[in-house]
Amino acid sequence: MLESPYVTQYLTEHFAEADYPTLKGYERFGGYAAARKALTEMTPDEVIEVVKTAGLQGRGGAGFPAGMKWSFMPKEDDRPKYLVCNADESEPGSFKDRILLERGAHQMLEGILIAAWATGACATFIYIRGEYAFPAAQVERAVAEAYAKGYLGDNVMGTGFRHDVRVTRGAGAYICGEETGLLESLEGKKGQPRKKPPFPAQYGAFGMPTTVNNVETFSHVPHIIAKGANWFRSFGTEKSPGTTIFGVSGHVVRPGLYELPLGTPLSEIVFEHAGGVPGGRKVKGVIPGGMSMPILPAGQLDVPMANEFLREQKTMLGTGGVMVMDETTCMVRAASVISYFFRDESCGQCTQCREGTGWMNKIIERIERGAGEEADIEVLGDVAGKMEAKTICAFADAAAWPIQGLLRHFRDDFVEHVRQRKCPFPGSFEL
Amino acid sequence: MVISDETRSKIDEAISKYPVKRGALLPAVHLVQADHGHVSKECAVELAEIFEILPIQVMEVVTFYNMFFDSPQAKHHVYVCTNLPCSLRGSRSLLSQLESHLGVTAPGETADGRIFLGHEECLGACGYAPMMRVDDEYHEDLDVEKAKRILDSLGK
């Protein structure tokens, strides 16, 4: 089981408690009181209103307002409605959902219950990436406890509200983190994203109205209901309220998880919390929000970690996975690793993505080998441009953005490879 | 029948949890692999019968996902994460040392079929790099000696 984060706030406050993952432990700290409050004292619309007022943004990468998403669920519709909890965390650099599953499964389940009440959903499918065997077991155990206690099932907390929770394990495909790829996978198919429209609120899991939220998104909900929208807004920025769990990795003294308010400056996360780069080396660049997000060079680290600020630097918060690269790092190698990943994980449906991810990877690997020409750098940028905003899902964009970011800020690394016909960074991480 | 009665009843139980039968296909493939290590042609035919789909629809699913296999596998699967956060913290050199230790080239398996060694994309352990996944278990904050000991302890 993962250690509790280095810095905790309300989400991870009790994660150090050994019994917190159990129902008894969770209730010891007031767990399920928010769900009881929602189900017995609030109408679904009131719940949605509070979440809207709180301004909770989805924590799965896109940052879509959760309350608004819930309100898209059709009200006058006899079909069963579903929630899906996206626990397919696979964005490189991101490992926050894992701890929320391992140590905070009941917190997430409570959030799910509240969302179910708000949206009228009769069941939730928790889709956990296949490699997360231990987190899945923790969730399965928590679900069983909740059923035994009457918090799930035909008569939730004696209110007559019915809600079932199913845990499904994925099988190793990054694309299943895309919500419609996830839905296809949940239905027992290849995880190939669907054309939109129809959106999941109209045609989601098994063809029914569905809301998909990320593990962390659900986990914030009990706190919002228990303590109110204004309390929630006391964390973070005006436009991006609340905390999030930043996962810091790469060249830092203390890699790990840090629950901090949105809007915390990136430099504070990297240098104060994570202890900066070891050995007195300097930072070369930081990927602020998981590998799909464009890199920021050392000079731009003062940016507050909230989308309204990050967008100005042509990047985004994504999943809050902060990857730090020190001055020894070869950015062509970084590009090579990144492009390999996206090539490997493309579902293969759309031409631009299937062919573009492979082409980019081949060009980058050739440049890294010292066999590139300057024209290749142009072609690389052009291929990335051809992939943007033209495919069924945002995967192709996610594959193109980091490469565009590296070309934007570290073009010289590419040029030097071409000129010297070898990698000019002998001290860089190995390939 | 290649799928055992016990597994078959687990599959049926999984099916009962989904509004549509096919929803239990991934769980069923996991169960079949737990028994057989991979999804053989015969398993695919039986799964197709259970789920009322074509065998080729089972195989297109099997071949789509990294954790499913359509050919016999080594006893243990060892994956070193080589994505960027892990690479930044030496996972590639860990992998190459494990390759020499086992005498295999990743991806590949030992001659005795005991261990398959490969690399894998991000496993959600970026803060605890380098790391490897051994079957269902994560081993994090590794150094080479620790990793070798773990591999050596794996049974046949």
Add this chain to the structure above:
Amino acid sequence: MPKITIDGNELEVAEGRTILQALDDAGLLMNGIDIPHYCWHPKLPVDGSCRLCQVEVEGIPKLQIACDTPVRDGMVVHTQNERVKQAREGVMELLLVNHPLDCPICDQAGECKLQDYTYDYGVQASRSKEPRRALKKNVDLGPTIVFDQERCILCRRCVRFCREIPKTGELAIFNRGDHSVIETFPGTPLDNPYSMNVADICPVGALTTKDFRFKIRVWFLEDVPGICTGCSNGCNIHLGVANNKVYRYVPRRNDAVNDTWICDAGRMSYRRIGAPDRLRECAVRDESGRLEPVGLDRAIEVAASRLRRLVDSKGPGVIAGLASAHATNEDLFTFRRFLAALGSETHGVAVVRGEADDLLIKEEKAPNAVGARELGFGDARTVVDRIGSGGVDAVIALGNDALQEGLLGSEEPLANLDTVIVLDTHASELQRVAHVIVPVRHAAEKLGTFVNAARRVQRVVPAVESVWETYSDGEVIAKLGAALGLEGFDGSYDARQVARDLAAANPAFAGIDLDSVGDAGRPLADSAASKAER
């Protein structure tokens, strides 16, 4: 009906259609308004993955794929502006990154959409210097199709076809990303009655038919519109013709008949045209009982004298006519008129029956069973019964379908007749008992119409000239009528004139002639015969 504006042209379209469908409905797609596309096919579910058909829709920031964008009233679409062109170029360049570019040895060359679109929308030179994907070549997918994985652009038309049309689902995409490949399940080849359609819908040279590959470069072929004669569905086809030879049948789109498909059996029936067992010359049986080759005039003379002798001795009632459902309406109308003028009342049409399905394949294995019945030919059973009871001395048989089990069963019942006159395209056991044989033309060699099972009149035109001295059935009958001095027969036969006479004589055919019927055919009007049939 919603009105949309495409490239400045206003178009009224049906509700609920996508942009591509709306253009297809209007006959404008790739015929005035060019929106190149790979994965979209008018008769398959939308896939939306090739991304080539992107267009700009005013008011929507991202380019939209025309195959999956429903029309809305007032929608303004641009299909040719710079942004759209660049997006297309992008897709084309990406598709060529891994394509082997082996056009010189590719059988699809000349009818390859990758070639065509590259020429029209591609970049001048590929900028990729990377090694191309090495995949399987010459994969034997089943009895009819060979697959080249390297040429495949993964449009999934074939996958969708097998799932949606024959519903056999033999094909799927295995793996993912740029490792994706089309595969079959081990031991389950691509083998269904419609398998060869995948070669037609494959936009590139990935799927080719074993039958046609490497036979001839397609640019040497002339596509002649025609009708498949394999069964009474009358699937519309193009006959691929070069050097007076038919090299293949491919389906010709007709939404009222066969959409864009044809069954494999029908497709392969082109081989009947030049088959070695085609009848090549007229023959009459001499006194020693041997068949002797003769010219048509002599054959007509012998047939006429035999029939005349019987009419004179026993009256015309002993002469029976067996019509063929392979003959055109014009042939059959002439035959019917001949029998009436002769005074024979014993006649019927023999139709071979076989397996049917609910897609295209019909039970009656001839193109004109409905036409024959419409023209008054009843069941050949009555003819056979009368032969059995000894009431027949002469038979004029068009074709040999009466040999089937359940009718004649063999040539034996005709062995003792005074006169057997056979007009046929191919050799059969009838030759053993025939006194006069005249080779006639295949549907690919003549002008005329058939009526399909759905009562649609459809035209065949001569795609090739018969290699041998052959005649239309109607022409032979007309000469025979003249030789017998029958009223209304002067020995001439002109299919166009006969069609007009037929239209005048039979209300169901009113207004239909060999021009007005067109390449797409026209529905036959209801008639007494059709009502009786129902």
